[in-house]
Amino acid sequence: MVIDLSPFYGAGTxxxxxxxxxxPSMAISQRSMAYPPLNIGEDDENIYVSxxxxxxxxxxxxxxxxxxxxxxxxxxxxVKGKYYRQERPTGFxxxxxxxxxxxxxxxxxxxxxxxxxxxxxxxxxxxxxxxISIEAV
Amino acid sequence: xxxxxxxxxxxxxxxxxxxTDIIEKEDGFYIYVDMxxxxxxxxxxxxxxxxxxxxxxxxxQMVEGRKLGHVEFGxxxxxxxxxxxxxxxxxxxxxxxxxxxLELYLPRQEKVQPRKIEIQxx
Numbered sequence: 001m002v003i004d005l006s007p008f009y010g011a012g013t014x015x016x017x018x019x020x021x022x023x024p025s026m027a028i029s030q031r032s033m034a035y036p037p038l039n040i041g042e043d044d045e046n047i048y049v050s051x052x053x054x055x056x057x058x059x060x061x062x063x064x065x066x067x068x069x070x071x072x073x074x075x076x077x078x079v080k081g082k083y084y085r086q087e088r089p090t091g092f093x094x095x096x097x098x099x100x101x102x103x104x105x106x107x108x109x110x111x112x113x114x115x116x117x118x119x120x121x122x123x124x125x126x127x128x129x130x131x132i133s134i135e136a137v
Numbered sequence: 138x139x140x141x142x143x144x145x146x147x148x149x150x151x152x153x154x155x156x157t158d159i160i161e162k163e164d165g166f167y168i169y170v171d172m173x174x175x176x177x178x179x180x181x182x183x184x185x186x187x188x189x190x191x192x193x194x195x196x197x198q199m200v201e202g203r204k205l206g207h208v209e210f211g212x213x214x215x216x217x218x219x220x221x222x223x224x225x226x227x228x229x230x231x232x233x234x235x236x237x238x239l240e241l242y243l244p245r246q247e248k249v250q251p252r253k254i255e256i257q258x259x
Binding site: 038039040041042043053055056082086087112114 | 209
């Protein structure tokens with residue numbers, strides 16, 4: 001089973017990796033590199049992709065699952081008015097997560113809570129490790 | 138002992154300055170604060186004279202047996218304070234938290250009617 005957990009954007013260069021290995025806590029400061037920030041994790045059953053997108057309704061988000069990737073797309077709309085300070089990003093965003101494992105597509109679920117999107121991608125039976133018993137002769 | 142553990146837990150969360158928009162509209166000022174992962178229960182809004190403080194905690198629990206492969210965000214303690222101008226009606230400040238965005242509405246004070254002073258002839 002091979003799972004490539006690297007996203008489309010991210011710490012790709014060897015220098016970044018070296019930097020991260022020296023200061024593991026620095027990994028979180030990738031925050032500003034791409035929007036929206038996302039975490040990718042897995043356990044024996046599922047792959048988990050979670051994403052911080054405050055202020056978005058799940059209906060306005062466009063989630064696409066292709067053979068090898070999950071695409072999160074959407075638009076954050078700004079409010080009209082006289083701005084004294086603007087720090088929150090607006091506009092279109094898109095992130096692509098490469099998934100190199102067989103996923104049971106019909107059982108993929110996504111939920112949104114307090115501005116955090118959670119996508120659960122169940123691994124299909126083929127991608128789960130199987131034990132082969134060896135019989136003694 | 139347990140008290141210490143709680144304190145250590147609190148210290149672990151990094152302090153984050155949340156992204157904020159401040160907008161003026163005809164009916165008053167609107168402040169939008171991005172606080173993903175903060176629920177209504179963990180949000181504290183404090184108004185002390187002219188200082189408006191917003192504190193929220195996002196604590197993502199690690200699930201047993203789950204490995205994180207790539208991390209770009211984590212929990213944090215959001216903290217931001219604002220100075221409220223005297224033209225804001227402090228009694229009618231309204232706050233709504235929806236989908237991880239806090240909206241603060243600071244209405245303008247009703248204009249004090251200018252008073253005419255009559256001059257009496259002596």
